[in-house]
Amino acid sequence: MKISRFAKQFILLRFLIILLGIIAIIMAPSLVIAIANGETAMIRAFAFPMGIVSVLAGLSLLSLRKKNLHLNARDGFLLVFLTWVLASLLGAIPYFLGDAISLTDAIFESACSFATTGATTISDVEALPQSLLFWRSIGHWFGGIGIVLITVALMPVLGVGGFQLIKAETPGPEKEKITPKITVTAKLIFLAYGILTAALMLLYRLGGMNWFDAICHGFTVMASGGVSTRNAGIAYFNSGFIDGVSTVFMLLAGLNFSLYYRLLRGRFRDVLDNTEARAYLIIFLVSAALITVNLIPVYGSPGAALRHASYQTASILSTTGSAIADYETWPSFARTVLFFLMFIGGCSGSTAGGIKVIRHVVLFKQMGNELRRIIYPRGVFSIQLNKKVGRKDVIYGVAGFFFLYLIVVAVTTLVTAASGTDLFSSFSAALSITGNVGTGFGAIGPRHNYSAFPDHIKWLFSFVMIAGRLELWTVLVIFTPAFWRK
Amino acid sequence: MKISRFAKQFILLRFLIILLGIIAIIMAPSLVIAIANGETAMIRAFAFPMGIVSVLAGLSLLSLRKKNLHLNARDGFLLVFLTWVLASLLGAIPYFLGDAISLTDAIFESACSFATTGATTISDVEALPQSLLFWRSIGHWFGGIGIVLITVALMPVLGVGGFQLIKAETPGPEKEKITPKITVTAKLIFLAYGILTAALMLLYRLGGMNWFDAICHGFTVMASGGVSTRNAGIAYFNSGFIDGVSTVFMLLAGLNFSLYYRLLRGRFRDVLDNTEARAYLIIFLVSAALITVNLIPVYGSPGAALRHASYQTASILSTTGSAIADYETWPSFARTVLFFLMFIGGCSGSTAGGIKVIRHVVLFKQMGNELRRIIYPRGVFSIQLNKKVGRKDVIYGVAGFFFLYLIVVAVTTLVTAASGTDLFSSFSAALSITGNVGTGFGAIGPRHNYSAFPDHIKWLFSFVMIAGRLELWTVLVIFTPAFWRK
Numbered sequence: 004m005k006i007s008r009f010a011k012q013f014i015l016l017r018f019l020i021i022l023l024g025i026i027a028i029i030m031a032p033s034l035v036i037a038i039a040n041g042e043t044a045m046i047r048a049f050a051f052p053m054g055i056v057s058v059l060a061g062l063s064l065l066s067l068r069k070k071n072l073h074l075n076a077r078d079g080f081l082l083v084f085l086t087w088v089l090a091s092l093l094g095a096i097p098y099f100l101g102d103a104i105s106l107t108d109a110i111f112e113s114a115c116s117f118a119t120t121g122a123t124t125i126s127d128v129e130a131l132p133q134s135l136l137f138w139r140s141i142g143h144w145f146g147g148i149g150i151v152l153i154t155v156a157l158m159p160v161l162g163v164g165g166f167q168l169i170k171a172e173t174p175g176p177e178k179e180k181i182t183p184k185i186t187v188t189a190k191l192i193f194l195a196y197g198i199l200t201a202a203l204m205l206l207y208r209l210g211g212m213n214w215f216d217a218i219c220h221g222f223t224v225m226a227s228g229g230v231s232t233r234n235a236g237i238a239y240f241n242s243g244f245i246d247g248v249s250t251v252f253m254l255l256a257g258l259n260f261s262l263y264y265r266l267l268r269g270r271f272r273d274v275l276d277n278t279e280a281r282a283y284l285i286i287f288l289v290s291a292a293l294i295t296v297n298l299i300p301v302y303g304s305p306g307a308a309l310r311h312a313s314y315q316t317a318s319i320l321s322t323t324g325s326a327i328a329d330y331e332t333w334p335s336f337a338r339t340v341l342f343f344l345m346f347i348g349g350c351s352g353s354t355a356g357g358i359k360v361i362r363h364v365v366l367f368k369q370m371g372n373e374l375r376r377i378i379y380p381r382g383v384f385s386i387q388l389n390k391k392v393g394r395k396d397v398i399y400g401v402a403g404f405f406f407l408y409l410i411v412v413a414v415t416t417l418v419t420a421a422s423g424t425d426l427f428s429s430f431s432a433a434l435s436i437t438g439n440v441g442t443g444f445g446a447i448g449p450r451h452n453y454s455a456f457p458d459h460i461k462w463l464f465s466f467v468m469i470a471g472r473l474e475l476w477t478v479l480v481i482f483t484p485a486f487w488r489k
Numbered sequence: 490m491k492i493s494r495f496a497k498q499f500i501l502l503r504f505l506i507i508l509l510g511i512i513a514i515i516m517a518p519s520l521v522i523a524i525a526n527g528e529t530a531m532i533r534a535f536a537f538p539m540g541i542v543s544v545l546a547g548l549s550l551l552s553l554r555k556k557n558l559h560l561n562a563r564d565g566f567l568l569v570f571l572t573w574v575l576a577s578l579l580g581a582i583p584y585f586l587g588d589a590i591s592l593t594d595a596i597f598e599s600a601c602s603f604a605t606t607g608a609t610t611i612s613d614v615e616a617l618p619q620s621l622l623f624w625r626s627i628g629h630w631f632g633g634i635g636i637v638l639i640t641v642a643l644m645p646v647l648g649v650g651g652f653q654l655i656k657a658e659t660p661g662p663e664k665e666k667i668t669p670k671i672t673v674t675a676k677l678i679f680l681a682y683g684i685l686t687a688a689l690m691l692l693y694r695l696g697g698m699n700w701f702d703a704i705c706h707g708f709t710v711m712a713s714g715g716v717s718t719r720n721a722g723i724a725y726f727n728s729g730f731i732d733g734v735s736t737v738f739m740l741l742a743g744l745n746f747s748l749y750y751r752l753l754r755g756r757f758r759d760v761l762d763n764t765e766a767r768a769y770l771i772i773f774l775v776s777a778a779l780i781t782v783n784l785i786p787v788y789g790s791p792g793a794a795l796r797h798a799s800y801q802t803a804s805i806l807s808t809t810g811s812a813i814a815d816y817e818t819w820p821s822f823a824r825t826v827l828f829f830l831m832f833i834g835g836c837s838g839s840t841a842g843g844i845k846v847i848r849h850v851v852l853f854k855q856m857g858n859e860l861r862r863i864i865y866p867r868g869v870f871s872i873q874l875n876k877k878v879g880r881k882d883v884i885y886g887v888a889g890f891f892f893l894y895l896i897v898v899a900v901t902t903l904v905t906a907a908s909g910t911d912l913f914s915s916f917s918a919a920l921s922i923t924g925n926v927g928t929g930f931g932a933i934g935p936r937h938n939y940s941a942f943p944d945h946i947k948w949l950f951s952f953v954m955i956a957g958r959l960e961l962w963t964v965l966v967i968f969t970p971a972f973w974r975k
């Protein structure tokens with residue numbers, strides 16, 4: 004028993020070191036860019052962490068024999084959380100060594116990257132070396148695909164609250180024979196992600212971006228990240244084509260990637276019948292239409308109003324969080340619609356954060372059932388999803404998650420307010436960080452960044468955004484005493 | 490079948506007219522005050538509606554024979570909703586005829602009264618005739634006892650979502666033999682309400698109020714109403730004793746009145762074991778303690794900080810919504826605690842509004858169960874309430890209600906924002922109105938009232954506060970097509 008536990012810990016450690024090795028590999032292109040540009044400080048900033056991890060990874064691979072020990076759900080939770088924490092810490096080294104930012108800011112920046120929050124403390128990004136901009140972008144991209152793979156392929160197996168839903172739908176993994184099917188699913192999803200990203204980069208290039216900007220924006224938009232290589236963001240390019248392409252791809256990034264898996268397998272019917280995707284698009288269309296009408300007097304023409312409304316709606320709903328206009332100057336109604344979109348977020352199994360559309364759909368349907376139950380007290384009502392009668396008990400997981408999400412937002416708001424930030428800015432920041440949006444209202448509106456927050460708040464935000472990214476349960480369960488018992 | 494429907498409609502009508510007759514009787518003391526003070530305009534303002542309704546009530550009682558027709562749940566919903574609507578309309582007549590306020594403002598004022606929201610459009614209440622001040626206070630008082638009787642005695646029978654909970658606890662009504670037990674319960678609860686109100690009035694008089702102020706404040710505080718006969722509110726009396734008494738009685742008004750019923754019957758154990766009451770007091774103590782610490786630098790002494798913190802915490806938690814200080818000038822943390830208290834509200838079966846503590850407790854416990862389920866996937870978890878293992882399916886009703894509540898707040902916020910009110914004030918107003926608090930932040934902060942809102946928003950608010958007061962379902966179900974079918 005005790006030996007097996009040690010063996011397990013070794014295996015966990017090896018897993019983690021391999022994962023860190025992957026981070027080092029992901030850093031390689033940035034190092035190449037640093038060398039090519041002769042950015043001497045950045046060469047050291049990338050070579051140092053890459054060197055450490057490569058040696059560690061190599062040593063551990065040599066020293067540890069291969070064992071086929073079964074990892075249980077708890078090991079899975081720990082592994083996922085530690086992956087994001089260690090990636091954030093390791094990924095912070097280039098920011099810290101390469102640029103004159105504090106350790107706290109470097110870790111916040113790196114956590115924002117792997118959690119695809121896209122928040123920043125750096126106001127003049129154009130002053131950053133290209134290698135660091137590239138690192139920031141590719142970090143988002145891998146954070147995005149990481150979370151998609153985990154939510155579509157791993158979490159249903161771990162039984163994370165509410166994800167039984169997805170488990171029931173996902174064609175891939177069954178608890179018994181996980182490994183081969185997971186590998187197939189993961190490969191096809193990775194392929195879809197790659198194809199979409201490549202297409203987006205090409206479209207950006209066609210729209211007038213240089214290759215570097217096109218690649219970096221391709222990475223961050225597909226990851227629902229939202230950071231830019233330009234201080235003015237996407238607005239820098241001043242192109243209706245680029246705005247439109249961004250709008251469409253932000254929406255695509257917020258869709259469940261198991262849909263692309265199904266498209267690749269030719270199962271079109273499944274995609275059309277997907278309740279969550281339909282609700283997501285309806286929310287987008289209604290919100291964008293309402294904001295468009297509200298913006299016509301502001302922008303003078305329906306076309307310009309539509310361009311801004313659809314971009315900002317897609318950006319907040321998909322939790323990308325970028326802006327091409329200062330929506331804080333928009334009329335109160337448009338801002339309020341955006342505010343409520345922050346409570347929704349994208350689809351499950353996407354790169355988007357937030358509470359997720361599917362949970363709102365389930366609660367909405369439950370609300371309807373209760374109304375019906377009052378009229379027909381003897382009726383029995385189920386929740387239909389994807390044109391199939393669903394299990395009613397999905398409510399348990401969804402209700403628990405919904406409340407946990409609001410509690411996390413409330414606690415984060417209170418701690419932020421205790422540091423002196425005004426009430427609404429604190430609330431908006433907590434919502435934005437928990438949902439991995441990045442932008443918000445007041446002190447974190449589109450004209451601001453996160454530099455003004457005190458260090459302990461940046462640490463809190465870094466933790467909360469990772470917890471939010473990993474669907475909260477995954478992380479919070481580790482902090483319960485029961486997790487460490489047994 | 491058709492005849493029975495007509496007979497039913499007659500009975501419904503008679504019920505309503507009797508209820509309106511009761512309103513007319515409640516108006517009588519105000520008419521007496523108007524006559525005693527020689528307020529000629531007010532004599533007409535009260536005599537007119539009283540006359541109309543008395544004649545109607547008398548005629549209908551004569552013309553309609555007594556029938557023991559069974560009223561079903563749907564008739565109950567309609568009856569309850571129409572009672573509040575007609576009471577609000579009838580109760581508006583004295584405001585409209587007696588004072589120089591518009592019809593919309595009069596109806597808003599009257600709806601605020603019967604819904605115990607305590608919001609107002611009148612800034613100089615000291616200029617109002619005594620009879621009208623008395624009418625405003627006694628209206629709150631009857632609104633308060635009305636909702637207590639309905640939630641404790643009627644709603645469990647109607648099967649309103651989430652109220653199965655209370656039904657399981659309430660010693661009184663069973664679906665089979667309603668009438669005799671309901672009458673006993675109702676009488677004892679009315680008695681408890683009366684004793685508490687009389688005690689409060691006496692304490693206010695001892696604290697230095699004149700009899701008129703003591704009686705008016707006794708009525709509105711016990712009803713969680715929060716309006717005053719003074720422009721400065723309770724702060725006018727500048728008495729630590731009065732502030733303390735108010736704090737205690739606001740908290741008492743927010744407790745489930747079935748607890749007083751049990752106290753009167755000597756069942757002390759039930760009261761100590763009551764999960765909702767314990768959670769309510771813990772929320773109060775923790776919030777008041779946090780705000781006290783935050784306010785010490787503001788008020789200079791722990792005593793003054795405690796006085797203000799406990800008053801304001803009790804006022805918001807119990808949805809009374811009165812203020813003895815401009816908490817908008819308090820530090821951000823204290824304001825944020827108050828903001829989140831607005832999402833909670835008092836206990837079920839009290840005069841308080843809001844989502845109610847019991848629903849938060851159920852969701853909180855469900856959240857804990859989900860965490861446990863992740864660690865012990867084969868475990869079965871129930872929700873324990875009042876030291877008894879409860880039914881797990883209370884989640885269905887509670888989750889449905891919780892989501893409906895947030896939807897109502899969101900829609901109200903959007904409509905308010907569309908009228909040009911800023912985002913946070915709109916959100917705060919929607920929360921305050923749905924939860925029958927009355928005060929809030931920004932445009933509805935303690936230095937403001939509702940006079941600046943356009944008429945259509947006042948109409949919306951009047952409707953939403955009645956819906957919120959009647960636990961939403963009761964009202965919204967009437968607006969579904971299914972309600973009118975069958």
Ligand SMILES: [K+]
Pocket residue numbers: 119120121122227228229322323324439440441
């Ligand atoms: K983001």
Ligand SMILES: [K+]
Pocket residue numbers: 605606607608713714715808809810925926927
């Ligand atoms: K109130």
